[in-house]
Amino acid sequence: MLGQAQPSVDATLLQRRLVWWAVGLGFAFLLFNAARSGYDHDEIAYLHASWLVAEGQKPFLDFMEHHHPTLLYLLAPLTRLFQGSPRALVFAARLLDLALLAVLLAVFTKVVRPVLRERSALWPPLLLLGCYFFVRNSMEVRPDPWMCVLCFIGLWQWLLYLRGSGRLRPAVLAGLSFGAATAFLPKAVFFVGLVGLGTALALRNAPAWRRAVRGAAVALAAGALPLAALALGLWGLGIWNEFVFWNYVFTPFYYWATHFDGPSAAATLLVSIGEDTVLWAVGLWGLGLAVRSVWHRQAEPEVAIALVVVVGFILAMFQTRWPFSHNLLLMQPPLALLAAVVLDSLLSVRLRAVFGLLLLAMVAKVCVLLVVLDEGPEAEGVQRRLLADTVPTTTLGVPPPYNPIFRPNAFFFWFNPEYFATAYLELCRLRGEPPKHVEEDRRVWRDAPPRFVYVPADEPSWAPFEFAQHRSAYVETDIQGLWKLASPPKALAPLP
Secondary structure, X not given: OOOOOOOOOOOOOXXXXXXXXXXXXXXXXXXXXXXXXXXXXXXXXXXXXXXXXXXXXXXXXOEOOOOOOHHHHHHHHHHHHOOOOHHHHHHHHHHHHHHHHHHHHHHHHHHHHHHOOOOOOOOOOHHHHOOHHHHHHHHOOOOHHHHHHHHHHHHHHHHHHHHOOOOOHXXXXXXXXXXXXXXXXXXXXXXXXXXXXXXXXXXXXXHHHHHHHHHHHHHHHHHHHHHHHHHHHHHHHOOHHHHHHHHHHHHHHHHHOOOOOOOOHHHHHHHHHHHOHHHHHHHHHHHHHHHHHHHOOOOOHHHHHHHHHHHHHHHHHOOOOOOOHHHHOOOXXXXXXXXXXXXXXXXXXXXXXXXXXXXHHHHHHHHHHHHHOOOOOOHHHHHHHHHHOOOOOOOEEOOOOOOOOOOOEOOOOOOOHHHHHHHHHHHHHHHOOOOHHHHHHHHHHHHOOOOEEEOOOOOXXXXXXXXXXXXXXXXXXXXXXXXXEOOOOOOOOOOO
């Protein structure tokens, strides 16, 4: 049955030397892409917020943030080191994420090996390295890559505990990893819950249940430590109440109760399937076999957990208002695990050779995409212009990825303002509270408007909130979409 170890096979799927060459080539092209490719919206948002933290501002209180701020404080020193150079800062932050990707692939190898016949196999990580959306989203500057690697370190340790001889250390390490992952993004709690459900499906007798319950209790206690550290830090900064509101009141409302036109979950999944058909086709094949193994109570814990995580995250994509591809990061390694078990079970030497070549072809495909695809290449020109025409204290109304990172915001709602400010107004009406942050931004228009405003032609909703009512005070520059304040208030010093 799927997930049960069998005697070793006669022929490996791929020779070790070929695997190492493919991994090296893949990471070489990732480094190339990290150095030259355009910026994603979220990358500049997080790096700019990190710079604001380094400048002494507080998330939730001084500027809009609606996720855990762990990454902001982690990257804040990096923004000091690369002050004034957006390109160098983005590259350095991407290098950190590529190091996390290398760790994740190593951990994935350790997780998948116990359920393979070819226990010394090196090829399973190629299932992930051959998925463009996985590697690109793993490289981009977000809290997701940090959460993802910590979740899988936690899963690895939890599986070691389930297969171990009674030691509690792996359960402690699993809990610490899961807790640290949650400190980056609360999405990790959903992953941990699915791991728990998958574990339950794999337990076969009363002693296994008692062992799992004991380990889960230890893991939960250990997981509380990183979260307690986060809570104490937020309390010490004086932003605990604001943190709770924006993360656990506003964010659920924004993702589940608003009615903005957003991307389609079906379209996101179909594009992902089209981009890496091998991973999805073989992974879904493995999913079907995993269901059968669970039904017959013969599934190994790795397989049962992978089954539940894959199904859980696919269903969750249809529940959120914003099912972007980076929300698949936690699902893709379990899908790759199911695919690896299927490929490993192939008995035909010819079929194994064919799929080995397909894995190499998928990595080559990713390398080509890393060269030919780019994201927002015009953003860097806008950044250079703004840095040249302003001083460090000049306030701006410029959204990511065009924001030059090293200049302060004029507004609290500085990115996605049409959606965030509108949702905030609606939530305040429902709660019977004054929309103080919207009123603050309206006062900015009156008393200290930004010197420059940028409105992307393809994303007019990224304009500062209520900019249309104040556009007459601005003149267009020679860069399309970039507006300059015509007559700054007397209280504002003239531009250099």
